Amino acid sequence: MTFDPETATFLIAGPVRIHPRVLRAMATPSLNHRGEFFHGVVQEIRELLPVAFGAKGRQAVLSGSGTAGLEAVYAGLVPKDGTTVVVANGNFGDRTDAIVRRYASHVVTVRAPWGKGLPVEEVRAALEAGDVRAVCVVHNETSVGLANDLAAIAPHVRHAGALFLVDGISAVAGIPLPIEAWGVDAVVAGSQKGLAAPAGLALVHLSERAAAALHPGTYYLDLAAHLASLEKNDTPWTPAVPLFLALREALVLLREEGLEGRLARTRRLAEAARAAVAALGLELFPDPRFASDTVTAVRNPSGLGDPQLRKALEREYNVLVQGGQGSLVGQIFRLGHMGIADWPDLLVTFAALERILGKHGRLPRPGAAMTEVVARMP
Numbered sequence: 001m002t003f004d005p006e007t008a009t010f011l012i013a014g015p016v017r018i019h020p021r022v023l024r025a026m027a028t029p030s031l032n033h034r035g036e037f038f039h040g041v042v043q044e045i046r047e048l049l050p051v052a053f054g055a056k057g058r059q060a061v062l063s064g065s066g067t068a069g070l071e072a073v074y075a076g077l078v079p080k081d082g083t084t085v086v087v088a089n090g091n092f093g094d095r096t097d098a099i100v101r102r103y104a105s106h107v108v109t110v111r112a113p114w115g116k117g118l119p120v121e122e123v124r125a126a127l128e129a130g131d132v133r134a135v136c137v138v139h140n141e142t143s144v145g146l147a148n149d150l151a152a153i154a155p156h157v158r159h160a161g162a163l164f165l166v167d168g169i170s171a172v173a174g175i176p177l178p179i180e181a182w183g184v185d186a187v188v189a190g191s192q193k194g195l196a197a198p199a200g201l202a203l204v205h206l207s208e209r210a211a212a213a214l215h216p217g218t219y220y221l222d223l224a225a226h227l228a229s230l231e232k233n234d235t236p237w238t239p240a241v242p243l244f245l246a247l248r249e250a251l252v253l254l255r256e257e258g259l260e261g262r263l264a265r266t267r268r269l270a271e272a273a274r275a276a277v278a279a280l281g282l283e284l285f286p287d288p289r290f291a292s293d294t295v296t297a298v299r300n301p302s303g304l305g306d307p308q309l310r311k312a313l314e315r316e317y318n319v320l321v322q323g324g325q326g327s328l329v330g331q332i333f334r335l336g337h338m339g340i341a342d343w344p345d346l347l348v349t350f351a352a353l354e355r356i357l358g359k360h361g362r363l364p365r366p367g368a369a370m371t372e373v374v375a376r377m378p
Contacts, residue, residue, distance in 0.1 A: 001318050009348045012322040013142045013295045014170060015192035015199045016339035018246075022197060025249040026242040033241050039233040041248055046230060048251035049203065052172055052195060053187065054259055055179040058211040060226040061247065062202045063240040066169035066190030068221055069202025071099055073165055073186045074136065075217025076224070077210060078104040082133035085126045085162070089148070090114050090141035091325045096167055100136055103217060108132075114328070115144045115286040115297075120152045127160040134163040139187075140171040143325045145297025145334055146286035147175050154182040163210060169193060172203070173254060174266050174294035174338040185210040191243065194262070194294065196339030197250035200243045253340075267293045269337040269346060272376040276350045279368035280357060285332045294338035297324075301362055305330050309356060317352035346373050 010017045031038045049059040062068055074096075078084045084104040086097045089112035097109050108126050112119045118137070126132065135157045140147050150166065157164045168187040171177050173194030179187060185207040192199035204223065206214075214224045225236040254262060270293035277284060277298050285297040300309060306323055310333045313319040324332040335349065350369040357363040 001316055003314055003320075004318055007318060009317075009319040009345050011335050011337060011341060011345055011349055012320055013334050013336035014190065014338070016196050016336060016341065018196060018198060019250070019253055019340050021253065022246045022249045025245040026198070028242070028245050031241055033235070033239055038241065038244075041244055042230065042235065043233040045244065045248050045251065046233065048248070048255060049205075051255050051259060052189065052203065052251060053179060053205045054177065055205065057179070058206040058208065058227055060204045060206075060223060060230055061244070062204065062221060062226060063200065063235075063237070063243070064202055064221070065199060066167075066188060066202050067095070067099075069169075069188035069190070069204050070096065070167055071218060072202070072221035072223050072226075073188055073204060074100050075103050075221060076214045077134060077163055077165060077186060078136070079133035080105055080215070082106070082131045083108055083129075084134045084136060085110060085123065085132050087118060087123055087135070087137040087148075087153070088112075089116055089118065089144075090138065090146065091143035092138045092141055092167060092169075096136050096138060104134075115146060117146070117287055117290045118148050118153060120149075123153050124156045127156050127162065132160050132162045134165055136165045136167075138167040139177060140168070140175055140292055140294055142170045142292070142295045142334070143328070144286050145284065145292045145295045146290045147171070147292040149290060150182055150184075154184075158183045163213065170294050170338070173259065173262055175292065176263055179205065191247055191250070194266070194338045195247070195250050195254060197247045198243055200240055201247055265342070266338055268376055268378070269341060269343070270294070270296060272346055272373045273335055273337055275372035275376065276346070276369035279365065279372045280350075280353060281362070281364040285328070294336065296335045296337065297332050298335070299332055300330070301357070304360060304362065306333075308360065309333060312356050313349070313352055316356070317348070319349050319352050321349065343373070343377050
C-alpha cells in the first residue's frame with residue numbers, strides 16, 4: 001500500500017489531523033491583512049484564546065512555529081542579569097536550554113535522564129542558591145511521551161519570586177495546565193498540536209507581571225509590539241493570513257467541544273493506548289507515573305526496529321506514527337492522540353500493530369489490544 005495523505009490514519013506527535021472545516025477556512029481568497037474583514041478575524045481569535053489557555057491574560061499570536069514563540073518569550077523575559085534556571089529531561093528541554101543561552105547572562109541547567117520525571121529537589125536547590133529571576137521548563141516532553149509535574153515545582157518557583165516560563169506547545173488543549181493555580185507567567189502553544197490547526201503559528205499567554213517585565217529582544221518576535229497591535233485587532237508585521245483563518249475555525253471547534261471535554265477525551269484515548277500497549281507485551285519508554293496524555297512513547301520490541309514496525313505500519317496499512325529523536329532514533333515509536341484524534345484512529349492503529357507483531361511471532365494474546373481499546377470507548 002502506498003502512503004495516501006487523504007486517507008491515512010495519522011497519529012504522529014504533531015502536526016495532527018486537521019478537521020475539514022479548518023482546511024476549508026484556508027481556501028478563502030486573498031484578504032487585505034490591514035482591512036476591516038481581517039481585523040474582525042483577529043478580534044474573534046483574541047476572544048477565543050482564553051478558551052484554549054483556560055485563563056485570561058495578555059495573549060498573542062505569532063506567525064512562526066512554536067519555536068518562534070519560545071524565542072519570543074525567552075528573548076523578552078530571561079534576565080540580562082541574575083540567574084535563569086532551565087529544567088531539561090528530553091529533546092525539547094535541550095532546545096529550551098539552547099535558546100535561553102542565546103539571551104541569558106547566567107544559566108543553570110538542571111537535568112534528568114530522558115524519560116524520567118523532574119528532579120524536584122535539584123530544582124529547589126538551584127532556586128535556593130539565590131538570585132534566580134526565571135525558570136524555564138517544558139510541560140509536555142513529546143520526545144519521550146512524558147508530562148512534567150509542574151505542580152511539584154510551582155511552589156518553589158513562586159517562593160523564589162522567579163518568572164515561570166513554560167513550553168506548553170504540546171500541552172495546551174491536551175493536558176491540564178492550570179496557569180493561574182501554578183503561577184505560570186508565560187506559556188507558549190503550537191497551533192499544530194492540541195488545537196488541531198495547521199503548523200505555523202505560535203500562541204503566547206503572558207501574566208500581567210510578565211507583560212510588564214518584557215524587554216527588547218528580537219525585532220520580528222518582539223512580544224510588546226505584538227501585544228500592542230493585537231489590542232487594535234492588528235498584527236505588527238504581515239501575518240500568515242490563511243493560518244489565522246484556520247486557527248479561528250479550530251478555536252471555534254474547541255469552544256464547541258469545550259476545553260474540559262477535549263482534555264477528557266484526550267485522557268481517555270491515552271489510557272486506552274497505554275492499556276493496549278501493555279496488552280501487546282510492549283513497554284512505555286517514560287516512567288509510567290508521568291506518561292503523557294497527548295503522546296504515548298513505546299519501546300521497540302527486541303529485534304524489531306523501524307523498518308519492521310513503524311515503516312511497516314505506513315507501508316502496509318497507511319498508518320503513520322512517529323519515531324524517536326536524537327539518541328532514541330530506532331529505539332522507540334510514538335503515538336500522538338491529541339487534537340481531534342478519536343477512537344477509530346486507535347482501533348485501526350492497534351489492529352495493524354497486532355497484525356504486524358503476529359507476523360513476527362511476537363503477539364502474546366491476539367485481540368487483547370483491541371479489547372482494551374474497545375473497553376474504554378464511551
